[in-house]
Amino acid sequence: MIKDLRLHGSIGQVDYFAFVAGMNIHSTYFHEEGPSRIRFFSPGNELTISDHGISYRGTGGSFCEYGFGVEESVTDMKKPDILNRLIMFGAFPDNNERVVFTNNIQGEETFYRIFLQGHAVKNYYFIVSSEFKGEFKDRQKQILKSTGKFLKRTDLSDGDRDTELLDSLYSALSEERSTLYIFKLINRGNREYYDAFRSFYLKNRKLGIEEELFLEEIASRNNIDSYQRERMKIEIMYRQPENRAIVDEYKDILINGLKKEILHSSEQAKLNRLRTLGIRNNISVILFNTLNILLLKGKNVQADEEAGYVNEARSILENLFFSDSSIKRHIIKEDIVRLIKANNKACSLNEKGMEKVLLDIGKACDDLSRETDDFSVLEEFSSLVTYFDRYDNVRAMLGNLAFMKNPEFREDAVRSLLGNKKAFDELDDSLFHSVFIKELYRNKYITGYGKRKIELVVKGLDNIKHGEAAFKDVVKDLKLLADEENLYSRIYSALKENLRSFVPGLEVRGGRDRVRAEIEKNLSEDGPPAEIPAELFEKVFVDLRKESIYLNQILPRIIQNKDTALREDFLRNSVLDRFLIESLEQAYLAQRGLDRMLLEKLTGDNPLQELEAASGFEPLHKGFADLPLSHLGTPPFE
Numbered sequence: 001m002i003k004d005l006r007l008h009g010s011i012g013q014v015d016y017f018a019f020v021a022g023m024n025i026h027s028t029y030f031h032e033e034g035p036s037r038i039r040f041f042s043p044g045n046e047l048t049i050s051d052h053g054i055s056y057r058g059t060g061g062s063f064c065e066y067g068f069g070v071e072e073s074v075t076d077m078k079k080p081d082i083l084n085r086l087i088m089f090g091a092f093p094d095n096n097e098r099v100v101f102t103n104n105i106q107g108e109e110t111f112y113r114i115f116l117q118g119h120a121v122k123n124y125y126f127i128v129s130s131e132f133k134g135e136f137k138d139r140q141k142q143i144l145k146s147t148g149k150f151l152k153r154t155d156l157s158d159g160d161r162d163t164e165l166l167d168s169l170y171s172a173l174s175e176e177r178s179t180l181y182i183f184k185l186i187n188r189g190n191r192e193y194y195d196a197f198r199s200f201y202l203k204n205r206k207l208g209i210e211e212e213l214f215l216e217e218i219a220s221r222n223n224i225d226s227y228q229r230e231r232m233k234i235e236i237m238y239r240q241p242e243n244r245a246i247v248d249e250y251k252d253i254l255i256n257g258l259k260k261e262i263l264h265s266s267e268q269a270k271l272n273r274l275r276t277l278g279i280r281n282n283i284s285v286i287l288f289n290t291l292n293i294l295l296l297k298g299k300n301v302q303a304d305e306e307a308g309y310v311n312e313a314r315s316i317l318e319n320l321f322f323s324d325s326s327i328k329r330h331i332i333k334e335d336i337v338r339l340i341k342a343n344n345k346a347c348s349l350n351e352k353g354m355e356k357v358l359l360d361i362g363k364a365c366d367d368l369s370r371e372t373d374d375f376s377v378l379e380e381f382s383s384l385v386t387y388f389d390r391y392d393n394v395r396a397m398l399g400n401l402a403f404m405k406n407p408e409f410r411e412d413a414v415r416s417l418l419g420n421k422k423a424f425d426e427l428d429d430s431l432f433h434s435v436f437i438k439e440l441y442r443n444k445y446i447t448g449y450g451k452r453k454i455e456l457v458v459k460g461l462d463n464i465k466h467g468e469a470a471f472k473d474v475v476k477d478l479k480l481l482a483d484e485e486n487l488y489s490r491i492y493s494a495l496k497e498n499l500r501s502f503v504p505g506l507e508v509r510g511g512r513d514r515v516r517a518e519i520e521k522n523l524s525e526d527g528p529p530a531e532i533p534a535e536l537f538e539k540v541f542v543d544l545r546k547e548s549i550y551l552n553q554i555l556p557r558i559i560q561n562k563d564t565a566l567r568e569d570f571l572r573n574s575v576l577d578r579f580l581i582e583s584l585e586q587a588y589l590a591q592r593g594l595d596r597m598l599l600e601k602l603t604g605d606n607p608l609q610e611l612e613a614a615s616g617f618e619p620l621h622k623g624f625a626d627l628p629l630s631h632l633g634t635p636p637f638e
Contacts, residue, residue, distance in 0.1 A: 004166055007031065009038060012051045013222065014111055015186040019162060021170045022129075022179030030181070040181060042129035047183060053114065057106035059139045060127035060181075061088040063151050064119040065158060068238065068287060069231040071117070073097050074295065076152070078255055080248070083158075085118070086151045088140050099144075101137035114185065120232050121191045122184065124157060126169070130178040147172045189222025193229065198236045206406060234287050243283050250274045250288060254295035272350055310353035313342040317361045317384075336384065337428045340391055344435040347395065358388070387427075390420045394436055401457060401478075402440050402450035405485060409478050411471040418461050418471075433458075447577045449485045456481060484536065491532060491540045494519045499544060512541060546574045550581070551588055559598055 007018040018040055031040045037050040045058030063086045066072050075097050076082045090105040114123055132139045150172040156165040170180045200211045219229055237243050275288050316335045346354040369378040397417055400407045424432045440446055440454055460474035498515055516537045558567045589596050
């Protein structure tokens with residue numbers, strides 16, 4: 001006996017799949033095809049797919065996986081098991097996010113809106129055909145009651161498990177005399193881009209020139225706009241387990257703070273740490289900013305009143321542009337320096353006060369220019385905004401170097417960095433160091449190699465300025481240091497395995513030389529020939545010994561005595577990377593079945609804000625996620 005029917009076709013850039021299950025479907029005629037459309041129908045129901053979109057009338061709805069750009073209610077966010085957005089025909093949420101049903105169960109959607117507001121690649125529609133008598137809104141409530149829990153939580157839409165999806169939904173419906181129709185719509189162009197980017201990301205976590213050109217060709221050929229490209233990249237990155245853990249924890253902190261007027265400083269510190277860790281994993285800052293917008297809902301993260309440095313910045317801008325003409329002169333260097341330092345403080349604290357000031361002043365300048373037909377004020381403001389753009393560019397570049405492995409740094413990046421440094425030096429020759437370098441060095445989470453990269457670049461810029469080096473020399477030195485960092489990681493993994501195996505002789509230099517030769521041979525078999533410098537091998541060995549001493553001798557004392565000072569003393573004097581130590585601590589607690597809150601109490605009660613992981617260090621342009629398309633990271637209008 002025939003259990004289900006399926007049909008596959010294409011219209012324009014969309015592939016459609018139709019699936020039918022129910023009693024007596026072997027005798028069911030359920031579609032008719034025209035020149036540029038196909039219509040699926042049953043008594044009282046129909047769904048038409050044309051070359052520009054779909055139209056529908058019937059009892060059912062649509063669903064898709066939640067992803068970046070798919071609007072998600074706070075109620076759904078609070079439930080980690082909810083995976084999909086479900087919309088019933090003729091239903092809408094009220095102000096309290098309760099579903100209101102109506103009898104208007106017909107509508108139409110363009111493909112552009114379907115793949116913009118829904119999932120970028122794949123969306124589903126479904127119709128239930130039955131002999132139900134009564135109002136449509138009552139039937140919709142009935143269908144939602146029986147299938148809603150399954151549709152919002154199923155993962156069967158991921159991976160194209162269509163047969164399982166059809167069978168499971170029909171089983172959840174639990175109506176033997178009803179017929180179920182499922183329609184799957186796939187945007188071929190978006191799917192091609194999605195699959196290509198996923199392949200590159202899973203392979204290297206980094207785009208080379210050839211990969212960038214390949215993706216650009218796909219986007220151009222399929223007319224994929226920048227917003228769709230961005231949201232597909234973010235979804236792919238979020239799907240990786242290590243990335244998902246970071247973002248979900250960030251989201252949980254915000255959700256727990258929904259009932260509060262402000263977030264506690266310890267919660268703010270945790271958010272900063274997660275943002276920095278996310279950037280190390282190449283997660284776009286847009287994702288974090290979007291969560292802030294959805295869940296903070298404009299609340300202040302630290303205080304209700306505008307901070308003093310923000311007030312000072314507002315005062316400077318208002319005096320420069322809106323005071324008496326005898327005061328309104330050309331932009332003063334000292335004032336610009338104060339503004340940049342205020343912006344730097346706002347970025348370090350992840351506060352939005354400076355953004356609001358700039359938006360307010362910009363709007364006022366624009367209004368004044370239109371009212372007086374004098375654009376000089378707007379031009380002065382625009383020249384000032386250039387410094388903020390330079391600030392963002394330098395902060396992103398240096399953050400990329402400091403917090404990421406294998407950062408892509410080309411000669412044009414060095415040239416841009418040098419040009420921006422010259423602009424800041426002209427304002428104040430100590431400004432560049434104070435707002436960028438000093439800020440990075442104060443960050444507890446910068447790695448040892450991150451510091452060395454920053455030192456190398458700063459020295460390289462100085463050498464270029466005095467004619468003692470070329471741009472290519474700085475890029476070459478960075479490449480050598482990146483190669484050393486990679487080799488360190490490979491030696492670390494191999495030597496750690498040897499230490500687990502209790503290899504004899506490691507306590508003496510001769511024994512370590514034999515192990516070094518063996519590791520060198522093994523690494524060469526797995527990749528290009530590896531020559532391990534004795535000094536680098538010794539550094540790895542010493543670092544591993546420090547870790548062992550910490551885990552076996554110091555950490556138990558810290559936990560038993562709640563000795564925060566001892567922990568900080570070890571971290572400061574051992575010069576081991578804090579991210580690494582924190583991951584070892586978590587593993588230690590997990591292995592012994594101890595509560596992770598033991599360490600939270602040692603590190604998160606009263607953190608010094610200026611020492612927390614600074615936010616805002618974003619990957620360079622053409623990283624896996626481009627910089628924000630707007631200050632909200634929101635989709636464009638049609």
